[in-house]
Amino acid sequence: NAVKQIEQMLVRDELYRTEISQKITITDKEIKTALQRSSNELKVYFLFARTKELADSLYSLIRKGKLLESFSFTQESRNDCSGPDSAIARWGDVDERMENVIYTLKQKETSKPFQLDDGWYIAKVMKRTTTIVAGEREQIVQRQKVETRLRQRKEFSRMSDFMSSALRSTTTDINSRLFKSTIIHLWNIAQQQHPVRTDSTMFFIDKTVITLLHESMGDSLHFPFVTFPHTVWSVETALEKIVGTNLATANPTLNKIRIDVEQRLRDLIDQEYLTQIGYTRGLNQSSSVRKDLKVWRDSYLSQIVKNKIGDTITVSQNEIEELRREFSNDTSLIFDNNKAIARTKEIKTIGTIDRIIGSVANSTEITFYEQNFKDVHVSSTPSMIFRILGFGGRMPAVPFVIPQLGWINYWQNKDIKFP
Known part of the structure; x- marks a missing residue:
């Protein structure tokens, strides 16, 4: 099931790559x-009017000299x-429709009325x-920023058009009674967790x-x-999917939670259809999907094997006492027998796996790519790198793997030198 979930995210990301990012071109003229x-x-002054008629009446006064x-x-x-x-307008930070107007104006020149989403x-x-921008390096950096922003805009525009077309005929039924009930229960939990709420209060929907x-x-x-036509989500399934998006409501109220959950649910429903x-x-x-998925499948399979090996491990009282002597500074191992047993079993499991890997390594050809190792910059700071997915969402860039290098001690081939 875990592998299937990863596959679904990779499939949706591949759809974005083939339908959106691969079909974007940026011309030299656009870059220039x-x-x-x-x-x-630009320092810009502007008037706002709710309707075109009002905007035209304001503009007629400007044409008369006002x-x-x-x-x-x-x-x-x-x-x-x-x-x-x-407002101070900088290219890339302003609505593109406004940019196309104001950047064609001369200083002290006034535009004709133009429409944005909220009015005129x-x-x-x-x-x-x-x-x-004088230096060559600075010019290269500036060009890269411009190309990145142009691509972002074009991808967003194409994505919006694609989703509008692809999802136009989809129909999804949501149990409104259950939705209302769930929101009320979420609000009750938010009040319990945060009796006093301020602008800095964050209510996370988590496990x-x-x-x-x-x-x-x-x-x-x-x-x-x-x-859906092809599947059904329970309340718990939908909430688990929301948990995966790290949804948080600032300074929560009943209405804010409802709006945030409803919008996140809409996004997840869209993603489900795009995945299909x-x-x-x-x-x-x-x-590309099969290659990326293999990394995750191998990781899950490896963990399953490790867990099965761990299930076969038993520890004796002598081994537990030896652990307590070795870690005598950890008083919890002395007073908590269950923790001492678990720690002893964990260490014994790691040693067993090291011996198994070492024996397999002795019958397997291993190549160490030293230059690749040097090119990878490894930090001692724990961190998590995410892969941003097309059509929204994210996933860990690679599986999380606990380092296990003790097997080298059981490896008989000493010709390959590891750093």
Whole structure:
């Protein structure tokens, strides 16, 4: 099941690669234009109007000679018209539609009304500051930043179009009664965990929360919750998927939790359909997915073998006492017999596995790629590297493996020198 979950994420990521990232091209003209814009920082004044008619009426006054910066609006009318507001515009940080307007304006020039998601705007460039990137290295870095931002924008645009088209005909049933009940129980847990809530309070939906929900919701967690044409999620399954996204609600309220959970659930439902599209196209059989999955399958198989070996290990009282003498500074091993038994068994298991690996190594050809080892920079600081997935989500970049090098002591081939 764990391998299947990894495969599903890899399939969805492969769909993104084949349908989105591989189909993006950036022209020299686009890079040149972006480089020119990125060297200019603009101070912009702008007016906002809720409708095109209001924006046109404001613009007609500007055409008659009224300065944009001289406008003012009453408190009662600010929902319909507001400004002038000011902002510093840097290429890449501003809505691309606004960029395409303001970067074509000269200093002190005013734009015609243009539309964004929340309404209509009229902009005026008050000041333009140009930065010259002189050094060759700095120019290379700047070009890389520009290309990265251009690619991000194009990928997001193409992804939105693809998802809109691919998911248009999908239908999913959500049990609204169970959803409402789950949100209420989550809110109760949030109040228990955080009796006093401030802007810095974060309510995480994690495994501890699911355990508490088992106590309060009982068998309801196993009821059908999200119904797809191809599968059904129980409440618990849906929550486990949400846990995997590390969802947290800031300064939680009942309504905030509902909004956050609902949006995350929508994202997960979209990802489920996209994953199925990937399987329909046979992307689970692609070379890149199979190659990446092999690493995870081998890791899980290795852990299963280690666990089975551990199940065969028994320890004697003499071995436990020997451990206590060796780790005499750890008083918990003296007063907690179960911990002493577990620690002794763990050490004995590691030694057994070392001997098994060493014996296998003696009959296996091993090649040490010294240059590759030198090229890898290993930090002593514990860290976790994540792979960001297409269409949202993330997963560990590689399986977590506990170092186990004791087998080298049982390896008879000493011709290969390890560092």
